[in-house]
């Protein structure tokens with residue numbers, strides 16, 4: 182197993198032996214003290230050559246760098262394609278690449294976090310896992326729980342897109358539709374899981390889920406060492422922070438000489454991380470379309486068609502802002518209209534059907550080019566975090582109507 186040195190509190194810096202604490206720092210209430218897994222990098226360095234030797238089949242190619250003690254749960258997460266995206270690049274004015282996370286086994290990058298969290302849950306003898314979700318973590322946890330033979334409980338906002346509520350049930354999970362926001366579902370899941378002894382996967386409190394997410398950073402470092410930017414959507418901010426951790430570690434371990442800048446993208450209806458980043462950045466030229474009102478990062482106003490990033494209380498905001506700042510990156514906010522345009526652009530240009538939250542990253546690149554943050558021709562990897570197939574109702578807004586034709590061809594347009 183990867184030698185975990187300690188769990189360090191993101192807030193106060195206290196360090197704990199892994200056996201002494203399961204979730205957050207005991208010095209703070211609730212989720213405030215997120216713990217970060219710290220490794221012995223000399224030991225990681227010793228196993229690195231074996232990891233880099235050969236193709237990345239899936240995220241367990243990186244098993245010696247992951248905090249899992251053998252017998253991981255395998256469903257095929259990771260090892261996703263990095264696509265050249267020339268048509269998208271022409272449309273955006275950059276040298277574009279797309280990291281296609283839509284092909285993960287349950288359809289999103291959340292599978293990376295679930296693979297590690299569920300493997301640990303099984304190793305520790307838990308029989309039930311749980312999470313709150315806007316849909317993708319739900320399906321992901323449920324799919325991995327099914328593979329591991331564990332029971333699964335999911336808390337979701339009741340107004341979830343239909344397929345996102347169906348998918349985890351198909352994997353055998355019990356889905357609880359909470360009459361409220363994602364933030365409400367998160368708090369309820371936290372309380373009930375603690376009361377009933379369920380293993381809580383949520384990356385806002387479980388230090389190990391993000392360790393799976395950092396494998397996306399490993400892959401990007403290996404596959405696109407010359408990238409200038411990596412653009413990602415932000416909901417809780419954990420996915421972006423996880424990618425940054427992986428990128429930085431591969432720089433530290435000498436796999437790459439340099440790291441790309443991160444572009445974090447939020448939707449106009451849920452801007453808490455963006456607001457905090459702007460507030461913390463002395464020299465940021467970030468500006469929201471609405472004038473850029475600065476909030477305290479703890480809003481509960483969730484209102485965007487990009488439901489996966491419709492997060493009013495992003496618990497990983499601090500980590501995400503630090504990642505953006507350390508990378509020399511930036512944050513942008515995009516409208517729902519721009520997101521739907523970008524969803525269609527990504528589909529038409531590159532054959533990738535991504536959900537609105539993922540398309541937000543494409544819209545964010547366009548916005549960043551327009552305001553000069555990303556220079557024309559720079560090499561930009563956009564992470565397509567999740568498939569659009571789970572939310573055809575949103576995609577419906579982005580496409581033309583079906584043309585009705587009778588069986589004899591009546592109605593067929595002449596100019597087709």
Ligand SMILES: Cc1ncc(COP(=O)(O)O)c(C=O)c1O
Pocket residue numbers: 289290291315316317318414415416417418419420421489490536538539566567568
């Ligand atoms: C498809 C998709 N993209 C992006 C995100 C945002 O990830 P995070 O909440 O880690 O910032 C999510 C979270 O659910 C997601 O499902």
Ligand SMILES: N[C@@H](CCOP(=O)(O)O)C(=O)O
Pocket residue numbers: 291294312313314315316317318319382383384385390416417419420489490
């Ligand atoms: N929006 C996310 C929230 C949970 O994901 P996590 O990995 O940050 O715990 C989702 O539901 O997919």
